[in-house]
Amino acid sequence: MAEIAYWEAIRRAHDEEMARDPMVIAMGEDIGVAGGTYKATAGLYDKYGESRIIDCPISENSYTGIGIGASMAGMRPVIEIMSINFALLALDTIVNAAAKIRYMSGGQIACPIVMRTPGGTAHQLAAQHSARLARMFMSTSGLRVVTPRGPLDAYGMLKSAIRSNDPVIIIEHEQMYNLKEEIPDEEFFRPLEGAEVIREGTDITLIGYNYSVHLCLEAAKRLEADGVSAEVIDLRSLKPIDRETIRESVEKTHKVVVAEEDEAPVGVGSEIITGIMEDCFFALDSQPVRVHAADVPVPYNYKLEKAAIPNADDVYHGALKALGKI
Amino acid sequence: MKDADKKRLLREMIFFRRFEDRTFEAYMERKIGGFLHLYSGQEAVATGVLEMANVGQGDKNDYVITGYRDHVHAIKTGAPAREVMAELYGKETGSSKGRGGSMHIFDASQNFMGGYALVGQPFPLAAGLALACKHKGTKQIAICFLGDGANNQGTFHETMNMASIWNLPVLFVCENNGYAIGTHIDRSTAQLDQYKRVDTAYNMKSSQHEGMDIENVLPAAKAAIDYVRNEQKPYFIEFMTYRFRGHSMSDAKGYRSKEEEAEWEKRDPIKIFSKKLIDAGVVTAKDIKAMEKEIDNEIENDIIKFAEEGPEPRIEDLNKYVLDDNPDPRWIGPLQK
Structure with missing residues (x-):
């Protein structure tokens, strides 16, 4: 057991899953060379290269859509949206595509993407950086929405989300990235369902x-x-x-x-x-x-x-x- | 191209026209519901482009994706026509098990990744499919068919940019039929030549071609597909075409003149190719008549029959396919207490 921060837990889950499965990639703004706004992918650009830690232009709807398209062909993209406010720009691809493709195709095509995003208020970020929006995603059929409260779930649920065959939205929180908790040193999983x-x-x-x-x-x-x-x-x-x-x-x-x-x-x-x-x-x-x-x-x-x-x-x-x- | 292949392509185009005409009838008989968008007039584009791609070979196919005018693209990629028709009838035996309908034909076994109703949504999905091809190193490419109207969506600009900077093997096929639903391109779009919207703006190779004569489409498509596959870079190809029917079945076409329609009907891709093949002695008018009869027989006695006779989905299966129906409890739960 070691005490680690929430962001370190996310980073560790990324690292382990990327080492295990070459189909796992990460996409988002500033996640590569810049190391990630919340350090969730710190150091992974050097380890896995630019084809797997993909720095995206500021085009939330379409890079999320690219992640979804890649997932339809068997990849496992983890998409970081810097703030849940920006996820509104990607609602079309999340709600109209990722959430519906399995159903519309009669179960032929899965969209195993993970979208991670902090949803919550921090310190005086004002109206356009403080949205929470969980209610918007939890009302959409075809999505899973999870909210890890600390490093144990942040690590264990991200690992499960990457391996699940469903589109999963992980709502994190700006005020929790430095929250610490003891978690086991050996690999473990936390299921996506269950209060x-x-x-x-x-x-x-x-x-x-x-x-x-x-x-x-x-x-x-x-x-x-x-x-x-x-x-x-x-x-x-x-x-x-x-x-x-x-x-x-x-x-x-x-x-x-x-x-x-x-x-x-x-x-x-x-x-x-x-x-x-x-x-x-x-x-x-x-x-x-x-x-x-x-x-x-x-x-x-x-x-x-x-x-x-x-x-x-x-x-x-x-x-x-x-x-x-x- | 061999004469036999030319003859086959003519037959395919006639088949696609007759297939769409038959869906029109079934729609009027209320056997098909929802929205129905027909491809008649544009056959040379999908038939010609996909003839040059890897299709009909199952999972070795290139990935193909398009908008809601998708029946012909699906069939040419390899989806059985009878399953497409059964989908329009909402049957369990349909391409998407009756869950998608006309606008959402899918055949994953042939890498036909769907028709989508959100205009412009397939742009990023296509780029993502291409990213997967590149990542796996399979030499497959993604081909995205959309109309000129889609190019005014943000996804067009965002995706052209990313496809270019990441060198994704994706071919964007712009079927420029001059209308975004019922608004003429000169009233909706600042740059009328669509291929010019990506060359300097997104540093992407692009070209424009006449799209009613399949013999123009075939070499242009081959060059573009070879470029995408060999160079591992995106390409944007624009074909000038025309849809003979309205945007959908509810469209009275009040926004365009009879004269304009008559002008374009002279450029009917089936008439053009028929005449060329007759003149070259590849087929006779009599052959074409026989072909039409054979096609009508096939549509009526196989395709429509299959659609009519197929079972409806079971109400008990309403909640299937929302999420993975057989999830691994290690990842999904329930949480052990």
């Missing part, structure tokens, strides 16, 4: 994904000090969603909070809570609570930005509301 109970509790269920998992964990600690035992679930996969793990937890705790960094309308919280209503409505003792961003484009000003984005305190207060304490 995970990462803290057991009996009084309330806090549900997060991506960065909001950490807000839930922090809120759980504060609740513990109040004598409340909070269970924390990391969704891990937003498409498909593991409703069974959520149901089991809610049937135990009878109260639930969903924490999402995105705006609320038509979002992760709406989807999760609808699932709870359908699966275990009568297990609830109080109304479910959504903790979410303000419904505004993310502002630049530091105080406004902080006010727009949920933090651990907001999750804590959401829990108090579900517990009937406020």
